[in-house]
Amino acid sequence: MLVCAGMATAGLLAVGAGAAHATGSKSAQGLVITGTGITSNSASSRDGRLEAGAPAVLRAALRTALTTHRASVVTSLTTATSDVTALPDGTFRQTTSAVPVRVRRGSTWVSLNTTLARTAHGIAPVAASDPVTFSAGGTGPLITLGSGAHTATITLPDSLPAPVLSGTTATYRQVAPGIDVVVSATTTGYTETLVVHSAAAASSSALTALMHPSISSSGTTWSSTADGAGAVTGIPNSSFALGAGEVWDSTTDLHLGPIPSATDPSTGHITALTAAPMTVTNARRTLQVAAQRASLAATGVHYPLFVQPDTSGSQPITLSVFSAVDRSQWSTGTNLPVGYCTPVYAGCGRGFNAASFFQLGATLPGTGGTTPHVDSASVSVREVWNGTSAPTGFDLDATQSIHNGMNWPGPAITSELGTTKSAAGSNGRNFATITFSNTKLASLYQTLFNHKSSTATFGLTAPLYGNSWKRFDRGTTDPLGPSSEVVFSYPPANPSNLTIVNSCRANSTNYVNSPNATLRAQASDGLPANGASTKADIKIVFYVKNSAGKEVTAYTAPATTSNTPVTWTTPALADGSYTFVAEAVSVPTSGPTLYSGQVSTSFIVQTTAPAVPTVTSQSPAMIKGSYQATIGNVITLHAPGALAIGYSVGGTPPSATINPSDECNYSGSGGLSGFVPVDANGNATITVTAPPGGTPGAIYEFTNLTVQAYGVNGLASPSITWTYTSGNTVPLLYVIRVSG
Known part of the structure; x- marks a missing residue:
């Protein structure tokens, strides 16, 4: 026998x-x-369907979320601008901000808080991304960057009064006649502004002296760039730049923006400053910021006047471009302007269009090369100004990359992601966060993840440039700049151990001598190897195709647990050549159903x-x-x-x-x-x-x-x-x- x-x-x-x-x-x-039977692991991925389970770095948080029914942060992937959270429905959520929104304190992260408070060493933000301390008054440095053995200081020539604190700003009043000094903690560092209250103060030698601060370092290095700006290196995990900056007056047009202030030029007339190379005097370096003193005191200047050297830490990458004027703003400013500045308003001159662009990180850290499926994606911006009380429109676009020196019309638009209308920020009130969320955004992020892109570039433009003027928060004065949220998940792994149970193999071919082939496969849902899921959350779909590739029978097995073998016996098949194809399907608590790739092996039914x-x-x-x-x-x-x-x-x-x-x-x-x-x-x-x-x-x-x-x-x-x-x-x- x-x-x-x-x-x-x-x-x-x-x-x-x-x-x-x-x-x-x-x-x-x-x-x-x-x-x-015969086993096979030959894979042929279906177009548009992704494969492989969640990477190891995400699995522990996923397991916690599934077993506790609570969101679990993947702490090892948290940064100042991004975090990843495992959700109880088996998906993950990554949030990314253009500016820091949290800061590390020891082994934990705390929310960024730039509110100033008095400390033993002076005035400092409660929780800032870069270490900065302001003077509490007296003859010491106005600004100290860094701490401990790695510091750099900026010192004004005069003794400073005790500052008046208000939120994120400290004001040193009457440092010189008619001149205040205002420093402000930002999400990306700090700003320093000289507030000049009169033409007499603008033409005084005191202003000239204040525009030549002395700088020193201990365990750090100041360097000068070709344009006269300065940079300090050597502060752990931080970088600062000190440049020429700009000056603006208090020209106000409430159709275009709020009243100019020490932290926001708004509608003020802006003039760029220049910086001379650093000089060494009495073993201390001095940065010389030059300005046309006559222009600072000229007729038509509206006081107070604000003189602000370009001081910052790591800036969000943004670009604002303007038509009819050869000017753009690269990674500077408080707001992102969008729309048409009509000549009806004095601050618009002959009129011009404005568009703004920003970058957000698009990298999923720690995924080991595995590409997830993007379930949904959204991008949010905070509108802080609308030129009228009526809602006006603006667009969110995907664009090509941006760079310094780019002028109107800015980068090419690659995809229109959405349009909406809003009256948020009318007359400087009722600011609102506007969120775009649609399948176009999900598709965009899927492409970015597939290509392992590190950044995404977006544009804020006006659909009709003749009827709107808006401003959006850049996020430098508070952590409310542009942001994204991407919900993603990992499809089941490809089925494995494909087996034709009742087969013989001859000449590298599987033969079944019964009309009914018995097929077996198993699949993994990508949960932790050290603790597989015990809930039925994955199905295997069996397909049988003939030699022409046509499906002749199929079967979807009931949901089962991860790595459980599933067996199915086909209906009677005629003698001939067939392909056994298996595919794993997730059974989500919510969100989309996800599919693995398809794997296959062939066999021949020969019953004679x-x-x-x-x-x-x-x-x-x-x-x-x-x-x-x-x-x-x-x-x-x-x-x-x-x-x-x-x-x-x-x-x-x-x-x-x-x-x-x-x-x-x-x-x-x-x-x-x-x-x-x-x-x-x-x-x-x-x-x-x-x-x-x-x-x-x-x-x-x-x-x-x-x-x-x-x-x-x-x-x-x-x-x-x-x-x-x-x-x-x-x-x-x-x-x-x-x-x-």
Whole structure:
């Protein structure tokens, strides 16, 4: 009895040498049968569908969120501007801001808070991204950057009064006649502004002196750039720049913006300053900020006048461009202007259009190259000014990258992401955060993640430039600048261990000899390896396709737990070639259903057994009454379509059960019984030898030959026995004398 993967067929077993049962091996005289099916992991990803489970860095937080039903922050991925949170529904949420929104304190993160407070060392923000301390009054430095052994200081020539604190600003009143000094903590560092209250103060030598601050360093280095600006390095995890900046007056047009202040030029007339290279005086460096003193005191200047060197830490990447004027703002300013500045308003001159652009980080940290599926995405901006009380429109666009020196119209728009109307910020009141969320944004972030992009560039433009003027918070005075939120998830891993349970394998092909193929696969939901999910949250979809690629049957298994084998037996299939395709499908608590890639393996259904072999020749031909003294006589058999022929010479053919193994192959020839392969023409040859242990010189007569054909599918033909008798009329099948 021959058993092929659980199905019994009549058969022959090699005797003498014995049959081989070792997996993956072939015996000299034996039959090796495929056991519990064929496995395959060949993958062919479906377009638009992603694969692989969540990276290890995210799995612990995911496990916590699923078991506690509460959001869990992935602390190792938190930065000053970005964080990732695992949600109870199995998804993740990444929020990214253009400016810092949190600051590290020891091993924890706290919300950024630029409100100024008095400390033992002076005046400092409660929780700032960069270490900065302001003077509490007296002759010491106005500004100290850094702390401990790594500091840089900026000192004014006069003693300072005790400051008046208001939120994020400290005001030193009447540092010189008609001149105040205002410092402010920002999300990206600080600003320093000289507030000049009169033309007399603007033309005074005191203002000139205040515009030449002395700078010093301890454990840090000040350097001068070609344009005269200065930079300080050596403060751990921080960088600061000190440049020429700009001056603006108090020209006010409430159609265009709020009243100018020490922290916001708004509608004031702005003039760029220049900076001379640093000079060394009395072992201290001095940054010389130059201005046309006559222009500061000219007719038509509205006081107070604000003189602000360009002082900052790490700035958000922004760009504002203006038509009809050869000017742009690169990573400076408080607001992002958008729309049409009409000449009806005095501050607009002949009129011009404005558009603004900003960058947000688009990198998913720590994902090890695995690309997630973006479920949803949104971008938010805070509107702080609208030129009228009526809602006016603006657009959010995806654009090409931005760079310093780019003028109107700015970068090319690559995709229009949405348009809306709002009256937020009318007359400087009722600020509001406007959020864009749609499939276009989700598609954009999917593309960014697929290409491992580090940043996304967005534009704020006006759909009709003739009827709106808006300003949006850049985020430098508070952590309310542009931001994004992306919800993503990881589809199930590709199914594995694809198995055709009831198959034999021959010539690298899987054969099923029943109309019903039994298929098996398993899949992982990507949860932690050290604690797999116990809830039913994944399904496997089985597809069977014919040789033309057409689906002939399919089955979606019930939801099961991760890494659980799932088995399905197909309906009856006609003989022919097929492909078994498996795909894993998530069963989400909420959000979209996600799919793995598809993996496949092929098989052939062949339900017929080969025909009974025929004897076509015998060499050399036997002569009546003679015998052969040498070994090696050959019988040729014919069995078209068979893989092998089993034979037995003399006696009754034995019966046996073949243990399942890896290959439906047959091998071995010679001796009294065995298996011989069939060639492409359907022929096989048997070489008969003397029985083992035969007596030297003895003559053996063999009168029976039993043969049976075996197919690639493990099925066998009926066996047939030819009987030859000795005597003068019918030759013996073989007469062999044992050499000796």
